[in-house]
Amino acid sequence: MFKDIIVGVTPTGIDECAVKAAAEFATKFESKLYLTHVAGMEQGWGSIETLEPSGETGQLQERMTQMYGKYLESIPDSQIKVVAGIPHNELLRLARQKNTDLIVMGPHTKEYEEKRAKMWGMAGSTLERVSQRARCPVMIVCKDVDCKEPLFQNIIVATDFSDQAECAVAYGGQMARQYKANLVLIHVTEPGGPGKSECMTRLEKAYEGRMDGIQGHSYKVEVGEPAMEILRLARQQDADLIIMAHHSKESDPDKAFLGSTVTQVALNAPCPTMSVNRFFDLRCGLMYDQTGQVVEAEAEAAV
Structure with a gap:
């Protein structure tokens, strides 16, 4: 059902449940998986204060690989992408380029456990913008997913x-x-x-x-x-x-x-x-x- 999947991530590690779910789906459906981080997001997806210089994307990509690479080892058509720009614009641009079937996103903020309602309700956050404008379904994953057989009952x-x-x-x-x-x-x-x-x-x-x-x-x-x-x-x-x-x-x-x-x-x-x-x-x-x-x-x- 899902042939091209994008999962948006931050360097906080809070997105691990979303990455695990996306990797499970990609394995099951033999999908292409693009694990994507947009540089310049130190405060979470809802707050962009300074765009990081593009020269830092290499270090961020290495960090993403160390953090999430283990989930991609068994997925031959997987990539870790780090780009500089405005997060929702870059995620939506990639989704259009790849004609993505599914975008997976997690809570995307370090303060999620304490301030999740406030952060998620903030107008203009990346999660809101992506959900508003994506041309494919957006799956929001905040807890570990039990990928059983069949996948959905x-x-x-x-x-x-x-x-x-x-x-x-x-x-x-x-x-x-x-x-x-x-x-x-x-x-x-x-x-x-x-x-x-x-x-x-x-x-x-x-x-x-x-x-x-x-x-x-x-x-x-x-x-x-x-x-x-x-x-x-x-x-x-x-x-x-x-x-x-x-x-x-x-x-x-x-x-x-x-x-x-x-x-x-x-x-x-x-x-x-x-x-x-x-x-x-x-x-x-x-x-x-x-x-x-x-x-x-x-x-x-x-x-």
Whole structure:
């Protein structure tokens, strides 16, 4: 499923769980793996004070090799890349050049354990910018991943019925079919909003036709705070993956920062969280027949 994978790293070592997961995926899928660090980030991905001179990239590359090289030894098509520049620009540029299928990122800040909510919610951080503009899914890994066989057995997709959530549901369905995984679609309604019965009817009407070929699927409606309910379900279901649309209700892309529900879920989830955005919606370009099956995938749209 993933043929070209980029994993963004810093010299802090806090990204080890993301590197391990990306290496496992690359081994399993025989993928090309690009472990990438952008020089000039001493304070974490959310703070760029001074761009490092390009002459220091050699020392940084040696450091990256010492820190993470052991995970790449068994991956023939792997590279450690150190470049100078603005981190989100360079990661996105590399992703476009390689036509990447997946970007993997970790917490990316030394103060993660103490200040994770503040740092991740900071508008303009590299994680936010990459998640906002990547043309492929962005997988956020904050804990070690158990790469078992099959890789994914229980997948959760959160939907708010928006257009942007359509691709998240379609992508989750594709993965569930490929891995013969169980798929749970969850919608969280706010207190005072539409009732659970009404939302359940809407879920079934909107998505039942697209569940053909998925050996086990179900729907869940909860009332409350979305992140808390999604996390509760992930633990109850022993989820391997959570898929969400990046700020699916935000119509202005310049305001669509990763700072609310997706952030809270990704930081606290027991498994990786995958974010898809409007650019991937264009790339996805999915079309369905009357049974809800995918019949065509358009070429990537120019953005």
